[in-house]
Amino acid sequence: MTARPTIVYLHGFRSSPASIKAARLSEYVAALPPELRPRLHVPTLTDLPAAAIAGVIAWVDAHADPVALTFVGSSLGGYYATHLAERCGARAVLINPTTRPCDDLQAWRGVQTNLYTGEAFEVTDAHFAELSALAVPRITRPERYFLLVESGDEVLDWRLAVAHYAGAWQYVRGGGDHSFTDFVAQLPAILRFAGVAVAPSAAWLPEPADLPGDRQRAEPLQGHVR
Secondary structure, rough: OOOOOOOEEEEEEEEEOOOOOHHHHHHHOOOOOOOOOOOEEEOOOOOOHHHHHHHHHHHHHHHOOOEEEEEEOOOOOHHHHHHHHHHHHOOEEEEEOOOOHHHHHHOEEEEOOOOOOOOEEEEOHHHHHHHHHHHOOOOOOHHEEEEEEOOOOOOHHHHHHHHOOOEEEEEEEEOOOOOOOOHHHHHHHHHHHHHOOOOOOOOOOOOHHHHHOOOOOOOOOOOOOO
8 A cells, every 4th residue: 555645844944834934834734635734743843953853853753754755845945854864764844944054044043932832942062963963965766856946045145055956856036035935835845845736836846757777867846846
């Protein structure tokens, strides 16, 4: 029997499961027919990187089959998703991800506030040490990654992500911002990559069964792949 697809959405820095992208993904999945609906888990990630990863791993060990598992991560969540995909042998969708959080978050040292919960936390040297320990210098199976970036990202340099995920499926869209404004339009493509049999939004994305070993790249309707 084919395992039921499982998607784990990982929010970004100072974010939460109440974020707009998490809400839109949850709504989209809930609207699917029961026979197509994947299992969706949107955890609250603690501000401590090692503890955040440990919590996700504990859930995955108890509930998911790595063969049918996809991590979807936004910003810092994309960095986590990459580590977890390599560790679990799963797929990952990266949305305007950071590839160098130890550099990108230097300006956020000190006391910070979660934008959704109002909870205060402090970014210290320990955070950076834990983030460094999660680094994936080079992805081992590019075909299991789907990168989505917008060139208008005002927080992160999208070109770094394009280079880091070289050989992976890539959707690069002009304009936009760090929130990834095209997220809702790309939900069908994201779910199809995760093995969910939904109607495609972009003709360039192949059937889920073709993805694991097919290294061909085709031109998308917008943006480009490398």
